[in-house]
Amino acid sequence: MVPHLTTALTGPLLDLEKRFLDASTAVEQWFRVQWLEHTPPFYCSVDLRNSGFKLAPVDTNLFPGGFNNLNPAFLPLCIQAAMAAIEKICPEAKHILIVPESHTRNQFYLQNVAQLALILHHSGLNVRIGTLLPEITAPTRLELPHGAHLTLEPLVRRGGRLGLADFDPCSILLNNDLSAGVPDILKGLHEQFVIPPLHAGWVTRRKSRHFAAYAEVARSFAATLGIDPWLLNPDFDVCGEINFQERRGEECLASKADGLLARIRLKYREYGVSENPFVIVKADAGTYGMGIMTVRDASEVIGLNRKQRKKMAVVKEGLEVSEVIIQEGVHTFETVDAGVAEPVVYMIDRYVIGGFYRVHTARRRDENLNAPGMRFKPLAFDTACSLPDSGTNPDAPPNRFFAYGVIARLALLAASLELERSAPEG
């Protein structure tokens, strides 16, 4: 089943998908040339929103969970992509250690880790899971649904190397976004590959840097295809020095939100879009959809009540919000059984290996679907993203998935630029 795309407009986006379709060879060739200059991160997932008149990434995750939500038929594609990635990073490797998130024993997240371990195992590595959780002091077997299981083991640091008591890996795969900072045990591992690098964690990363890189990438790509980059690119602005608790920075937020809403309104007029514009205010660093606010009028950010301020003030692991990104909101016009559906696309190395929809019945189409405590129903993409079919409608599922894969790869390329630029010297 594929979500229904409900939009009164048949204009810009159908045009966009059609342009992608007609130019699919030029699109692939453009990416090939980009990958000569830039190295993609090991893996990545991108949340997209499809408003019917605009198709854009809203979040790029460099430590993706949710591999368990992908179509099992795509497992060989994941394995092959992981093989290609490993060949480039550490062809002689035998052992890899996954360091997962510590904050959760959420069964869905653990299934994601198990799926990741399975992919790496089939791509030809011995895989074990080392946890940062201090209470795990001996190998601990966790039972998962369908008879699966996962063994978490305590990390052991030996000089410049990290491993387990009886396991000395060549590479460390982080599935932990380091929201709580870089733990000492992960610092200075000069003898091992740490994938992705530590500066991909939220201590260093800023959404604004990612979307600035994305804007560049979108401009270059759009120029190649002769389209308006706005159709792919969510506009944004930033405010530093915010303190929600002490009500500092509200004016900055209000004036930036106002400016952004005005810019969006102009674009909506240009394209004859009758929807109400909105912006999303969120922490510039951090993840998991805490501290996210939908704003339809700048006045909404002035005089927040205590509950709202508290919600905005911290994100995951107690990281405090002081820098904020204000991002153009993109409506979600895809629905399944009256539920709003947001596509998430997965990549390993430069290859799109599948995706799924987050389907949520209790949310509006201008709200964030990846919010705390949010229960979504995953709906795996039923076909691959590499099979555009010019014999069918531009918005037929294979073509829509192809377009999603293109936008997701633009975000992947932006992440490569972002990581290059934020890499520590030396």
Next chain:
Amino acid sequence: MVPHLTTALTGPLLDLEKRFLDASTAVEQWFRVQWLEHTPPFYCSVDLRNSGFKLAPVDTNLFPGGFNNLNPAFLPLCIQAAMAAIEKICPEAKHILIVPESHTRNQFYLQNVAQLALILHHSGLNVRIGTLLPEITAPTRLELPHGAHLTLEPLVRRGGRLGLADFDPCSILLNNDLSAGVPDILKGLHEQFVIPPLHAGWVTRRKSRHFAAYAEVARSFAATLGIDPWLLNPDFDVCGEINFQERRGEECLASKADGLLARIRLKYREYGVSENPFVIVKADAGTYGMGIMTVRDASEVIGLNRKQRKKMAVVKEGLEVSEVIIQEGVHTFETVDAGVAEPVVYMIDRYVIGGFYRVHTARRRDENLNAPGMRFKPLAFDTACSLPDSGTNPDAPPNRFFAYGVIARLALLAASLELERSAPEG
């Protein structure tokens, strides 16, 4: 559906499959290290035979047909592998020209060419088909089943470049095994990539060189796994200077066949195999299963009658047989509905991307299944070759397919060695 493996023995091969399963990480790591030293051909198919006590390649095709016989579910895997191959060969490329076989307007073969064109198109290239057929003097559209079609166009040579009237490709993909020799129009294309290289054609190639390289590869691989290489490696010998029409070389053939049969008999005794040994006599250069003879006793090659001699004397395109390979026969113990089934595994770059069984009801298990005029029913592999499952029996389909993928990749590696060694100087 997966063919039934009928064998009285549960010994060596189950052991072999179990060893592959247990050592799957070591197997992949071994391949990764090999590919650091050697470059796989762009594509390759390998005919395997599974006797229950021995699993071995019997033919390695560097210009594979039959892509149309693969499971359509594996198309994304083909595309991704082709993307990886193109990135390495010609990342900046936009245009590729396929040069198919000229000898046939066989609908099945043309569907293979169409499928190959589709794979390359989806991997991001403009693909057109240039034919060596002199009667094609203008673009000619051929209708294929299911509403598909294929346009053959006349080749145009311009100095050091080959193309079509309005098409100047960066690469030429040969799907033509050059049995008739290298046409002048393909010679000296120094400004374009010719894939695979011309010396992969049957003018230069010798099966004995391939299987000599395979024996090396099998020895090294078997040593890593601590197994007897004979379990993977078909023994062989050669006779040069054969002339079937003039009855020259019969004695060489008889004595070599006798020696080989004796060696096989010894091995059968060692492993308690009660089957009758046999050898296959075939042209050392050439393909398409013409000029192939099953020999169970050396006396059979003495005093061939006129019909037998005529059959052995020429292979495809009238190429004359003067060098002959005598290869250990491997029984086929896989059956579908009482038909003998021979697996064929397909690879693009270093990746196994699927396979199918040739199923033939009118053939015996010690006969060649790829003979002239032979009608086989293709039966696509229903799962990928990258999903060994140690939780099931060693001969459960995912594990059997994994083993097939391993052996096919050994043959692929042998082909890489063979091409390195036969490359023209300079």
